[in-house]
Amino acid sequence: MEMKKLLDGMLPDVFAALDKCENCPAHHNVRRRISMVGQQAVVDVLEDLIAVLFPGCHLRQDGPAGEVNGYSPIMLEKTALNLREQCRQTFEYQCTLHECDDDCGKCDAHAVEAVGALVKSLPDILGVLQQDILAAYEGDPAAKSTMEVVMSYPGVYAVIVHRIAHCLYQQKVPLIPRVMAEYAHSKTGIDIHPGATLGEGFFIDHGTGVVIGETCVIGRRVKLYQGVTLGALSFEKDAGGHLVKGIKRHPNVEDHVVVYAGATILGGNTTIGAGSVIGGNVWLTHSVPPGSKVYNQQPNPLIREADGAWRTVDGPWDDLGAGI
Amino acid sequence: MEMKKLLDGMLPDVFAALDKCENCPAHHNVRRRISMVGQQAVVDVLEDLIAVLFPGCHLRQDGPAGEVNGYSPIMLEKTALNLREQCRQTFEYQCTLHECDDDCGKCDAHAVEAVGALVKSLPDILGVLQQDILAAYEGDPAAKSTMEVVMSYPGVYAVIVHRIAHCLYQQKVPLIPRVMAEYAHSKTGIDIHPGATLGEGFFIDHGTGVVIGETCVIGRRVKLYQGVTLGALSFEKDAGGHLVKGIKRHPNVEDHVVVYAGATILGGNTTIGAGSVIGGNVWLTHSVPPGSKVYNQQPNPLIREADGAWRTVDGPWDDLGAGI
Amino acid sequence: MEMKKLLDGMLPDVFAALDKCENCPAHHNVRRRISMVGQQAVVDVLEDLIAVLFPGCHLRQDGPAGEVNGYSPIMLEKTALNLREQCRQTFEYQCTLHECDDDCGKCDAHAVEAVGALVKSLPDILGVLQQDILAAYEGDPAAKSTMEVVMSYPGVYAVIVHRIAHCLYQQKVPLIPRVMAEYAHSKTGIDIHPGATLGEGFFIDHGTGVVIGETCVIGRRVKLYQGVTLGALSFEKDAGGHLVKGIKRHPNVEDHVVVYAGATILGGNTTIGAGSVIGGNVWLTHSVPPGSKVYNQQPNPLIREADGAWRTVDGPWDDLGAGI
Numbered sequence: 027m028e029m030k031k032l033l034d035g036m037l038p039d040v041f042a043a044l045d046k047c048e049n050c051p052a053h054h055n056v057r058r059r060i061s062m063v064g065q066q067a068v069v070d071v072l073e074d075l076i077a078v079l080f081p082g083c084h085l086r087q088d089g090p091a092g093e094v095n096g097y098s099p100i101m102l103e104k105t106a107l108n109l110r111e112q113c114r115q116t117f118e119y120q121c122t123l124h125e126c127d128d129d130c131g132k133c134d135a136h137a138v139e140a141v142g143a144l145v146k147s148l149p150d151i152l153g154v155l156q157q158d159i160l161a162a163y164e165g166d167p168a169a170k171s172t173m174e175v176v177m178s179y180p181g182v183y184a185v186i187v188h189r190i191a192h193c194l195y196q197q198k199v200p201l202i203p204r205v206m207a208e209y210a211h212s213k214t215g216i217d218i219h220p221g222a223t224l225g226e227g228f229f230i231d232h233g234t235g236v237v238i239g240e241t242c243v244i245g246r247r248v249k250l251y252q253g254v255t256l257g258a259l260s261f262e263k264d265a266g267g268h269l270v271k272g273i274k275r276h277p278n279v280e281d282h283v284v285v286y287a288g289a290t291i292l293g294g295n296t297t298i299g300a301g302s303v304i305g306g307n308v309w310l311t312h313s314v315p316p317g318s319k320v321y322n323q324q325p326n327p328l329i330r331e332a333d334g335a336w337r338t339v340d341g342p343w344d345d346l347g348a349g350i
Numbered sequence: 351m352e353m354k355k356l357l358d359g360m361l362p363d364v365f366a367a368l369d370k371c372e373n374c375p376a377h378h379n380v381r382r383r384i385s386m387v388g389q390q391a392v393v394d395v396l397e398d399l400i401a402v403l404f405p406g407c408h409l410r411q412d413g414p415a416g417e418v419n420g421y422s423p424i425m426l427e428k429t430a431l432n433l434r435e436q437c438r439q440t441f442e443y444q445c446t447l448h449e450c451d452d453d454c455g456k457c458d459a460h461a462v463e464a465v466g467a468l469v470k471s472l473p474d475i476l477g478v479l480q481q482d483i484l485a486a487y488e489g490d491p492a493a494k495s496t497m498e499v500v501m502s503y504p505g506v507y508a509v510i511v512h513r514i515a516h517c518l519y520q521q522k523v524p525l526i527p528r529v530m531a532e533y534a535h536s537k538t539g540i541d542i543h544p545g546a547t548l549g550e551g552f553f554i555d556h557g558t559g560v561v562i563g564e565t566c567v568i569g570r571r572v573k574l575y576q577g578v579t580l581g582a583l584s585f586e587k588d589a590g591g592h593l594v595k596g597i598k599r600h601p602n603v604e605d606h607v608v609v610y611a612g613a614t615i616l617g618g619n620t621t622i623g624a625g626s627v628i629g630g631n632v633w634l635t636h637s638v639p640p641g642s643k644v645y646n647q648q649p650n651p652l653i654r655e656a657d658g659a660w661r662t663v664d665g666p667w668d669d670l671g672a673g674i
Numbered sequence: 675m676e677m678k679k680l681l682d683g684m685l686p687d688v689f690a691a692l693d694k695c696e697n698c699p700a701h702h703n704v705r706r707r708i709s710m711v712g713q714q715a716v717v718d719v720l721e722d723l724i725a726v727l728f729p730g731c732h733l734r735q736d737g738p739a740g741e742v743n744g745y746s747p748i749m750l751e752k753t754a755l756n757l758r759e760q761c762r763q764t765f766e767y768q769c770t771l772h773e774c775d776d777d778c779g780k781c782d783a784h785a786v787e788a789v790g791a792l793v794k795s796l797p798d799i800l801g802v803l804q805q806d807i808l809a810a811y812e813g814d815p816a817a818k819s820t821m822e823v824v825m826s827y828p829g830v831y832a833v834i835v836h837r838i839a840h841c842l843y844q845q846k847v848p849l850i851p852r853v854m855a856e857y858a859h860s861k862t863g864i865d866i867h868p869g870a871t872l873g874e875g876f877f878i879d880h881g882t883g884v885v886i887g888e889t890c891v892i893g894r895r896v897k898l899y900q901g902v903t904l905g906a907l908s909f910e911k912d913a914g915g916h917l918v919k920g921i922k923r924h925p926n927v928e929d930h931v932v933v934y935a936g937a938t939i940l941g942g943n944t945t946i947g948a949g950s951v952i953g954g955n956v957w958l959t960h961s962v963p964p965g966s967k968v969y970n971q972q973p974n975p976l977i978r979e980a981d982g983a984w985r986t987v988d989g990p991w992d993d994l995g996a997g998i
Contacts, residue, residue, distance in 0.1 A: 029434050029462045030427070036469055037423045043473030044403075064401075065501060077712075079692075099685045103678070110677050123495060138677045145684055149691030167906075167917045168867060168888045171771060174849055177713060178856040201498055208502040212537045213860045215558045215882070217576075219492060234539070234863045234883045235558045235901075237576060237611075240492045252865075252885055253559075253577070253901070255611060258491075269491045287885075287903060287938070290611070290630060301656075306938060307957065309631065309649040317656025322649075325957040325970075332949075332965025353758050353786045354751070360793055361747045367797030368727075388725075389825060447819060525822055532826040536861045539882045541900075543816060558863070559882045561900055561935075564816045577883075577901070579935060582815075593815045614935070614954060625980075633955065633973040641980025646973075 068112060068205045074105040075190055079152050080176055106141050109202075113137035116200040140197035144190070151189045154226045158185050161227040165249055180214035181230030181250075191220040215252075224248075225281065232287075239276030241294060248279055251287040251306075259293035259311055280316065392436060392529045398429040399514055403476050404500055430465050433526075437461035440524040464521035468514070475513045478550045482509050485551040489573055504538035505554030505574075515544040539576075548572075549605065556611075563600035565618060572603055575611035575630075583617035583635055604640065716760060716853045722753040723838055727800050728824055754789050757850075761785035764848040788845035792838070799837045802874045806833050809875040813897055828862035829878030829898075839868040872896075873929065880935075887924030889942060896927055899935035899954075907941035907959055928964065 078101065117133035162175045162182050169175055175182055187210035191203040203220035211217045215234035218224075222238045225246035230236055232252035238244075242256050258275035277291050280300035285291070288307040291298065297313040304310065305321030314320055329337040402425065441457035486499045486506050493499055499506055511534035515527040527544035535541045539558035542548075546562045549570035554560055556576035562568075566580050582599035601615050604624035609615070612631040615622065621637040628634065629645030638644055653661040726749065765781035810823045810830050817823055823830055835858035839851040851868035859865045863882035866872075870886045873894035878884055880900035886892075890904045906923035925939050928948035933939070936955040939946065945961045952958065953969030962968055977985040 029431060029465065032462065032466050033427050033430055033469065036466065037427065040426075040469060040472055041423055044476060099689055102688075103681050103685065106681055107677060119497065120495070138680065141677065142680050142684065145681065145688060148688055152692060164917070167919045167921075167923065168869075169919075170848065170852075171768070173767065173771075174852055177849060178852040180856060180859060200494065201501060204494075204498055204502040208504060211504060211558075215539050215863050217556050217558060221492075232865050232885050234859075234865060234885075235577060237556050237558075252903070253883060255576070257611070269488070271491045271493075273491075275491065287905070305651070308651045309646075310651065314653055315655055319654045320651050322651055322957075327953070327956045327958065327968050327970055329962055330967045331963055353755060353789065356786060356790050357751050357754055357793065360790065361751065364750075364793060364796055365747055368800060443821065444819070524818065525825060528818075528822055528826040532828060535828060535882075539863050541880050541882060545816075559901060561880050561882075579900070581935070593812070595815045595817075597815075599815065629975070632975045633970075634975065638977055639979055643978045644975050646975055 065205050065209070067108070068202055069209050071105055071109045071112065072187065072190065072206050072209065074101065075148075076186060078102050078105070079148065079155065079186070102145070106145055109144075110134075110137045110141045112202060113140050113194075113199050116202055120200045136198075140194060140199050143197050144193050147193050151193065155186055155189060157226040158182060158228055161229040161247060161249070162231075165229050166231055180216065181233045184210045184214045184216040184218060184230065184233065185224065185228055188218045188220065188222070188224060192222070192224075195220040222276075230254075241274045242276040242279070244279045245281035245283070245300065247282050249284045251285065253288040254285050255290045255292070257290070257292050259296075389529050389533070391432070392526055393533050395429055395433045395436065396511065396514065396530050396533065398425065399472075400510055402426050402429070403472065403479065403510070426469070430469055433468075434458075434461045434465045436526060437464050437518075437523050440526055444524040460522075464518060464523050467521050468517050471517050475517065479510055479513060481550040482506060482552055485553040485571060485573070486555075489553050490555055504540065505557045508534045508538045508540040508542060508554065508557060509548065509552055512542045512544065512546070512548060516546070516548075519544040546600075554578075565598045566600040566603070568603045569605035569607070569624065571606050573608045575609065577612040578609050579614045579616070581614070581616050583620075713853050713857070715756070716850055717857050719753055719757045719760065720835065720838065720854050720857065722749065723796075724834055726750050726753070727796065727803065727834070750793070754793055757792075758785045758789045760850060761788050761842075761847050764850055768848040784846075788842060788847050791845050792841050795841050799841065803834055803837060805874040806830060806876055809877040809895060809897070810879075813877050814879055828864065829881045832858045832862045832864040832866060832878065832881065833872065833876055836866045836868065836870070836872060840870070840872075843868040870924075878902075889922045890924040890927070892927045893929035893931070893948065895930050897932045899933065901936040902933050903938045903940070905938070905940050907944075 114134050114137040117136045121130050121133055159172055159175050159182060162179055163169045163172050166175075169179075187206055191206040191210075194206075195203040207218060207220045216230055216236045216238075218236075218238045219240040219242075221240035222242040222244070224238075224244045225248065227247040228244060229248075230250045230252075233250075235253040236250060237255045237257060239257050244256075256277050256279065264270050274294040276294055277296040277298065279285070279291075279298045280302075282301045283298050283304070284302075285298075285304040286306040286308075289304045289310070290308070291304065291310045293311050295313070296311060298304065298310075299314055299316030299318060301316055302314055302318040302320065305319075308320050308322055310320060326338065331337055438458045438461040441460045445454050445457055483496055483499050483506060486503055487493045487496050490499075493503075511530055515530040515534075518530075519527040531542060531544045540554055540560045540562075542560075542562045543564040543566075545564035546566040546568070548562075548568045549572065551571040552568060553572075554574045554576075557574075559577040560574060561579045561581060563581050568580075580601050580603065588594050598618040600618055601620040601622065603609070603615075603622045604626075606625045607622050607628070608626075609622075609628040610630040610632075613628045613634070614632070615628065615634045617635050619637070620635060622628065622634075623638055623640030623642060625640055626638055626642040626644065629643075632644050632646055634644060650662065655661055762782050762785040765784045769778050769781055807820055807823050807830060810827055811817045811820050814823075817827075835854055839854040839858075842854075843851040855866060855868045864878055864884045864886075866884075866886045867888040867890075869888035870890040870892070872886075872892045873896065875895040876892060877896075878898045878900075881898075883901040884898060885903045885905060887905050892904075904925050904927065912918050922942040924942055925944040925946065927933070927939075927946045928950075930949045931946050931952070932950075933946075933952045934954040934956075937952045938957045939952065940959045943961070944959060946952065946958075947962055947964030947966060949964055950962055950966040950968065953967075956968050956970055958968060974986065979985055
């Protein structure tokens, strides 16, 4: 009772104060009566799409009796209609922000077009994903079956989500591709901006801490390990001191490149030539030609043994490996 | 049937053996009939609080018809009552641990006070979060709108959770602030101890692998990238060889500092002066004055080209950037 | 309506094309009418097992009235029966893959045996976990109680899951141990292959980015910090150029070793001797004897102060600490 009385006395002032938060996009929305979907609704659609692509082995339980693994056009149609509604809302949100206070009348048409394009692309997306799955199976000695790869590899999951989100990004759908990408980031620790272009047979092993920037272009059969950053070198600012948005800021990685754990490759003018191998923890801010092997100089950690003697390292040191 | 018979024969012994686990805090609890909330209950409260702060754009679905985005005092009151019950349980748990076997009689009063303080602070918390959101939007060229920042940036999510958890930490609520912080850690890969003090306009980009220790004090408009550690240098031990708890162990970071990806800053006596920039992967265990730029010496990875020739690096190397 | 018409025209072709994805393990399954469980079913079983081990302080809400915290043989029996069904499915999946098209008739017996072995081991697993919890409490100055450790430490959670998954791995259950391990990876950023052998009193602090490979063998009272990799040096290939699977690829770490944040230890022939301390960010690809202290040479970041003056570092540099 005491708590309730305390709250009853407090809540009118608290809500009045919350309402005065003029700059908050959320409250602004509420006042304009724009009802944005929460992230959970977007995630539900995403997981349904994944269940359609990988019936019976991703997340969802079995469907109704008579259907194997819930793999059905009815489910996809329902999901597509939900996604269209979400896309319409985000197109309208963008519309009110940038163009006009009233609906421009085209938002729903944009949503229909975007979702149609995604549904139509699903078989192509699955075809590319099968190359990704094969690359994972062939690239990891611990992989026991392709089913294990599909059901448990975080790097594969992040790429599944990316290929869906990237398709919506190409259709210029606001917000939703990024929400999908950040859901995968949350689950896997792998942060791939939906704008990045990834060739087929792409594999990220372990993956925690990987960052792939918006304007990266990555070739075929590329393999990354955990903690790899493909990032920007520095940000251009305009005359007013604001960051310039929308320019090429991230590296290109050509076909058949391997980048070992913890390496950092930065800059929009940086290209890693085809077939190169970048060693663990290497820091690279310029291009290397095809077929290069890049590794840090011999690490010389100091070793003080139990009896106080010092020792240096004379073992082999030029192994690039950080394969796990 | 076979399985059931096997289990029926096995379970009495298994449970008897589980019950003998004398030192387990959980089983100890059960025997004393203290009913602790599970983490999910704490997380539900946390997500409701976030939905109140950011109606319609965080996690929760739309509320009942007639309410925009479920933004309502009724919802907050219900959440506050749940949180009070959880706080009472954790105060009682601490009480039985440290003070007496019977309830001291003050646990519920402490819970009411703590929850009241949090609810009253919500408008101030939202005001500071708006500065955080703005800092994220202005600091990342990939950000398309503040709504995108609110809905999808893990660094912003981690800071939202921290500002709620820190308020309960200041009210000395046991367990719950840490459970909230670890939920954010789980979702974002960003590990901020609820005791850390963060100035307004704080932004963490990408964020996976960031660790911010309990006694850190961070100024205004500070920006961190993924993999940054603000940690302790070493632990003091008492005469009995046990760690000394409760002393200043983590660095101070003054206003307008940028720390690039993978940098490690350690020690309770370390202060990074205002406006400094710390380069990617730098390892720093001492203070630097305001306006410093700190970066690693030129990295000299070895490059063996496809024809076997060796090449060294002559490109620019003093760019601090690891902005992505 | 427009969207529905568009979809109705499109879906038959889309599904026909999806069905042609010959190589997809998922679609292959569907055609053979193998109904694999989704990951969520495996995760539900895992969380039930954890709730049995730590009643009232992990995830699940209170059980029915009269039971304290839902700690009951009935719940465990139900969970065990679900797990047996899942194990049977995965044994059958493996069976159809590798041996025969028809059920070999032994899959269910293998499932019963595996689940029986796990249930029988639960008290032993809990006994070891109590040592892990104690090690966490004693090893972290920020830990306020063992309950806090159980309820909120990601390193402890990852080890709880590992000890369950490792038991099923030893029973040769396909897929499920890895799905459990990747669930823990997803929640904690800690990637422990279910094949790894971990001694008691094992503690990982913070943990994001930790990778522990399949053939690691780790002694008692070992402590790791975030970002530590215990990995493979390079992969052996057979005459056909394929990776050799199933050989010892990862290091041994003996009793009472501490490995600070970001260190990388690689190779199946690498052994870290008992009582050694490996400093932050060290890169080690060979063995060190018991009692060694290994750390990087003095880091010499360049410091340009606000007035343009350059400064070098003369502070202490031989502290191994990256404890947080």
